[in-house]
Amino acid sequence: MKPIILDGTVVSNEMKANLKSRVKLLKQRDVVPCLATILVGDNPASETYVRMKGKACEEIGIKSVRVHLPIELTTNELINSIERLNADPSIHGILLQHPVPEHINERQAFEAINTEKDVDGVTSSGYGQTAFGIGHFPSCTPSAIIKILNYYNIPIKGKHAVVVGRSPILGKPVSALLLNEDATVTTCHSKTENLAEILKMGDIVIGAVGRPEFIQGDWLKKGVIVLDAGYNKGNIGDVDYKSCYGIASAITPVPGGVGPVTIATLLEHTVLSAENL
Amino acid sequence: MKPIILDGTVVSNEMKANLKSRVKLLKQRDVVPCLATILVGDNPASETYVRMKGKACEEIGIKSVRVHLPIELTTNELINSIERLNADPSIHGILLQHPVPEHINERQAFEAINTEKDVDGVTSSGYGQTAFGIGHFPSCTPSAIIKILNYYNIPIKGKHAVVVGRSPILGKPVSALLLNEDATVTTCHSKTENLAEILKMGDIVIGAVGRPEFIQGDWLKKGVIVLDAGYNKGNIGDVDYKSCYGIASAITPVPGGVGPVTIATLLEHTVLSAENL
Numbered sequence: 001m002k003p004i005i006l007d008g009t010v011v012s013n014e015m016k017a018n019l020k021s022r023v024k025l026l027k028q029r030d031v032v033p034c035l036a037t038i039l040v041g042d043n044p045a046s047e048t049y050v051r052m053k054g055k056a057c058e059e060i061g062i063k064s065v066r067v068h069l070p071i072e073l074t075t076n077e078l079i080n081s082i083e084r085l086n087a088d089p090s091i092h093g094i095l096l097q098h099p100v101p102e103h104i105n106e107r108q109a110f111e112a113i114n115t116e117k118d119v120d121g122v123t124s125s126g127y128g129q130t131a132f133g134i135g136h137f138p139s140c141t142p143s144a145i146i147k148i149l150n151y152y153n154i155p156i157k158g159k160h161a162v163v164v165g166r167s168p169i170l171g172k173p174v175s176a177l178l179l180n181e182d183a184t185v186t187t188c189h190s191k192t193e194n195l196a197e198i199l200k201m202g203d204i205v206i207g208a209v210g211r212p213e214f215i216q217g218d219w220l221k222k223g224v225i226v227l228d229a230g231y232n233k234g235n236i237g238d239v240d241y242k243s244c245y246g247i248a249s250a251i252t253p254v255p256g257g258v259g260p261v262t263i264a265t266l267l268e269h270t271v272l273s274a275e276n277l
Numbered sequence: 278m279k280p281i282i283l284d285g286t287v288v289s290n291e292m293k294a295n296l297k298s299r300v301k302l303l304k305q306r307d308v309v310p311c312l313a314t315i316l317v318g319d320n321p322a323s324e325t326y327v328r329m330k331g332k333a334c335e336e337i338g339i340k341s342v343r344v345h346l347p348i349e350l351t352t353n354e355l356i357n358s359i360e361r362l363n364a365d366p367s368i369h370g371i372l373l374q375h376p377v378p379e380h381i382n383e384r385q386a387f388e389a390i391n392t393e394k395d396v397d398g399v400t401s402s403g404y405g406q407t408a409f410g411i412g413h414f415p416s417c418t419p420s421a422i423i424k425i426l427n428y429y430n431i432p433i434k435g436k437h438a439v440v441v442g443r444s445p446i447l448g449k450p451v452s453a454l455l456l457n458e459d460a461t462v463t464t465c466h467s468k469t470e471n472l473a474e475i476l477k478m479g480d481i482v483i484g485a486v487g488r489p490e491f492i493q494g495d496w497l498k499k500g501v502i503v504l505d506a507g508y509n510k511g512n513i514g515d516v517d518y519k520s521c522y523g524i525a526s527a528i529t530p531v532p533g534g535v536g537p538v539t540i541a542t543l544l545e546h547t548v549l550s551a552e553n554l
Contacts, residue, residue: 107411124412128405132445134384135401158470166456168409179443179464184475186463187456193435198461201475 004152004250006227008144008257011151012264016060019264022271023061033274034063035093035119035266036085040078040100041071045233050097056263062270065091075105082112093119093270107168116276119269122169131176136276137269141229142174144261145206146181154204154225154250157182162199164188164215164238165208170229174206195219207238217243226251229258281429281527283504285421285534288428289541293337296541299548300338310551311340312370312396312543313362317355317381318348322510323374330372333540339547342368352382356389363391369550370396372543384445393553396546399446408453413553414546419451421538422483422504423458431481431502431527434459439476441465441492441515442485447506451483472496484515494520503528506535 023033035057039050050066057064067081078100085094094117100106110122118126121139129135149156161183165171175187183204188195196219199205204225207215212232217240220226226248230238237254244251252258300310312334316327327343334341344358355377362371371394377383387399395403398416406412426433438460442448452464460481465472473496476482481502484492489509494517497503503525507515514531521528529535 107409111411124405124409125402126405127408128401128403131404131408131449132384132401134388158468160470160475172408172453172456175464176449179449179466182466182468184463184465184469186461187452188461189456189459191435191459192461193437198437198478201478 001249003245003248006148006152006250006252006257008148008252008260011148012260014151015147015261015264015268019267019271020060022275026271026274027061031274032063032090033061033092033271034065034090035095035270036065036067036091038067038069038078038081038085038094038096040069040073040097040104043099046097046099053095053263053266056267057270060267062267071101073101073104075108078104078109079112082109086112086114086117091117092273093117093266095120095266096122117273119266119273120169121173121269124168127168127173127176130173131180133180136272138177139169139173140265140269141170141208141258141262142177143265144258145174145227145229146177147261147265148227148252148258149204149225152250156204158184159203160184160186160201161204161206162186162188162202163206163208164195164199165206165210165229167208167210170208174208174229178204178206209238211238212236213238213240215239215244217245217247220244220247222247223249225249227258228252228254230254231259278526280522280525283425283429283527283529283534285425285529285537288425289537291428292424292538292541292545296544296548297337299552303548303551304338308551309340310338310369310548311342311367312372312547313342313344313368315344315346315355315358315362315371315373317346317350317374317377320376323376327374330540330543333544334547337544339544348378350378350381352385355381355386359386359389363389363394368394370394370543370547372397373399394550396543396550397446398450398546401445404445404450404453407450408457410457413549415454416446416450417542417546418447418485418506418535418539419454420542421535422451422506423454424538424542425504425529425535426481426502429527433481435461436480437461437463437478438481438483439463439465439479440483440485441472441476442483442487442506444485444487447485451485451506455481455483486515488515489513490515490517492516492521494522494524497521497524499524500526502526504535505529505531507531508536
């Protein structure tokens with residue numbers, strides 16, 4: 001039997017339609033939601049991402065401010081830029097495009113973003129709030145994964161979710177969100193022994209490892225739900241789609257799966273931040 | 278074969294000896310580490326806990342300030358008290374004894390504690406820092422569990438740790454700390470289906486569920502390491518010690534296991550906070 005293809009475009013289009021009308025209502029109150037994106041240096045992939053996010057903002061009426069900083073920037077200079085945006089009441093969300101150049105302390109820069117404007121969900125304080133169920137802006141890709149599961153009425157409660165990856169903006173927050181949805185959650189990573197044995201137990205498997213086509217179909221249980229949060233070079237996911245296709249009962253494609261919902265979630269957070277003012 | 282008994286008293290005594298000399302050094306610099314404990318109402322168990330912690334402070338030369346507030350207190354009044362302690366430079370750590378009376382919003386009160394003085398590790402910001410490996414004060418019981426494992430040279434890296442419980446100060450932070458120690462971590466809870474099957478995979482099992490003698494020996498793998506973080510009425514743990522004794526290769530007793538190390542960790546955090554000034 002063919003799996004259900006979890007189509008992120010459908011989910012994101014519905015979200016965007018809803019956001020468009022919320023932005024209209026805000027504008028009636030003279031509030032224009034505004035996302036500031038910070039790009040350090042000239043990494044072409046990062047430039048593309050920032051441009052894409054800017055275009056998505058435009059599409060639904062969110063103003064976007066691009067802050068493009070030179071590659072020679074120090075960590076302190078970057079933090080100063082972030083603090084100016086923190087203090088600016090016309091900015092509702094701040095996104096620091098990563099990766100930043102290697103000489104910059106990325107974590108320190110992320111931590112400088114006000115939790116209230118951390119619409120991308122990168123700060124440790126935002127993560128803590130997410131994990132404790134009191135936050136507004138979970139990291140966008142993890143949030144997108146939950147949205148897709150909910151959209152397709154896939155039960156999470158009591159299910160065993162296995163997350164492959166433990167990065168601060170992907171593996172850790174998606175584990176936290178799934179736990180808050182009452183899944184039993186196993187977080188795996190590069191040091192995990194017998195990964196295939198553990199994956200075999202997963203009712204829901206999340207690829208969040210950053211290794212192209214890493215997760216193999218024969219590691220999975222028949223009927224598993226597979227969500228691929230990978231974004232490797234050349235638009236390749238973390239899941240070997242071909243070998244998983246015949247095993248899964250539902251699967252996200254790459255592209256067109258988690259990606260578009262991630263961007264829509266970033267927009268949603270920016271609108272939410274403007275609404276909360 | 279009998280299991281190794283993981284003796285928390287040995288670990289905590291060693292910690293206290295070390296802390297005593299650090300407190301002496303601080304006093305030479307005219308710094309007296311000081312822990313403020315807040316008790317709301319007259320719950321006799323809570324009074325005992327607060328007294329115990331005060332005595333432990335005394336033992337190693339930490340000053341303790343007890344703030345005893347009436348049961349009729351509102352959440353806002355409690356937060357005002359906390360903010361006075363936040364602003365007081367002579368206070369290095371703040372501990373709000375829980376549970377607080379039901380009419381108080383406990384989470385809101387916890388969140389009012391400055392992360393820098395959150396030596397008990399109850400704030401979401403402190404939790405986020407712990408999970409991202411950039412924090413100073415992980416929640417004390419989870420931190421005690423790691424200390425015991427390290428003291429007894431029990432390898433964590435690559436092992437499968439199964440945590441039963443997901444509370445903000447116990448299950449979640451111990452899962453985070455074990456993950457940072459390179460364990461593969463599964464977090465289980467009341468909605469977990471087939472708990473016994475999942476526990477059977479655990480190389481390390483943590484009882485953090487708050488149900489007396491809940492975890493049974495026949496749910497566990499032969500040779501498992503068992504740590505009991507439970508503190509139920511009458512000094513009873515979450516682990517059924519009798520049935521687990523013959524299965525485990527190492528086990529913490531209750532009392533005398535995780536408990537004393539938890540208190541020593543609270544003292545350690547208070548000293549660390551004073552040293553950081």
